[in-house]
Amino acid sequence: MLYHRYLAEARSRRALTNVTSAQIAEALDIDPTQVRKDLGSIGLRGRGRVGFDAAAVADAVRHVLGFDRTNLAIVVGAGHLGGALIAYGGFARYGLRIVAAFDSDPAKTGKELAGCPIRHTRGMRAFITKYRIRLAILATPAEGAQKVADRLVSAGIKAIWNFAPTRLALPKGVAVRDEHISLGLAQLAHYLTD
Amino acid sequence: MLYHRYLAEARSRRALTNVTSAQIAEALDIDPTQVRKDLGSIGLRGRGRVGFDAAAVADAVRHVLGFDRTNLAIVVGAGHLGGALIAYGGFARYGLRIVAAFDSDPAKTGKELAGCPIRHTRGMRAFITKYRIRLAILATPAEGAQKVADRLVSAGIKAIWNFAPTRLALPKGVAVRDEHISLGLAQLAHYLTD
DNA sequence: TAGATTGTTAATCGATTAACAATC
């Protein structure tokens, strides 16, 4: 949901206590009725002539999105992209804590990046088991991705955030979210050729 | 569209000459009728009992997506993420050619990364004008993003691929594609808390 | 009270799916 970002921004700009469905709708470019329905569906009631309690909405949205619970995660693949994901501290406020990165290249392992240790993939399974990691961020090249994913799953990973530009075949019960960035590129390229 | 990736993969696996709407639908988990409609809408006709000419479909899709025309692009922000985007060579086959990167930190400028020169943002406007760049990839922190975007637009940029975790306000006529990665995270986090 | 805003039901719109004659 997009509500989260809007609320975070709006509240930081000015300390507003109430927000109407019309305001949210305006900012997000959707229908006010839609906003009222969404908010209603997660148990929020507004007040006539006043609107919704901004803080309550923000909290409820955070809760629904799961951002108020911390998930431990590992990054696999400490190349440029993996490094970017590790170094970007912004995931913390979404409840994501990257506790380690793994790479098969000994030249990369043994160091730290932004406080995050980079280990060799040898120890990956043991680490996952030991810390009961359920979420893995896959930032390897496309080639090895499927193999790595299989290993992750067999070690107990329940959700994979896939940045490798390939489609993974995974058993049911494991959630995957493909971040195929090139799709966005397609839209822009299309626009430019008009 | 997702057709592109499927076709590229399918054709590399085995040299197939014909492909049926059912096959594509199966692989992409959509309805066969949908596939026939989409293909029909871009002028492709299939043949009864045979299907579609795989090569023709691949070409037409590439054309519609604009991947058969090369777009020059610059990256702004040569941090971890910017570096990842530069180093990842995969955009070339989508018709994107990153010709330079810009950063305001003198410690980063003057070098090359994967054959791509990293320059100081001072010279950005002149560069955009000189090479008639229309597409910019924004990989700065959220804070400076809006300012950078404004400068890009005033220099003639027509499309911005925004990786900065913020919403940009831009004039009409400039296309923006927000790559808010955290949305994917939200989905996964939600799954894990079930 | 008066009026803005909600919650919800009904209507519209579009997209997805089913059905089937036409085609190769």
Place this chain on the structure above:
DNA sequence: TAGATTGTTAATCGATTAACAATC
């Protein structure tokens, strides 16, 4: 010819929008 697959029209489904009485 026989049969698989298409192209397209019709039906279904869901999501979005409009309308309006209830509420604060």
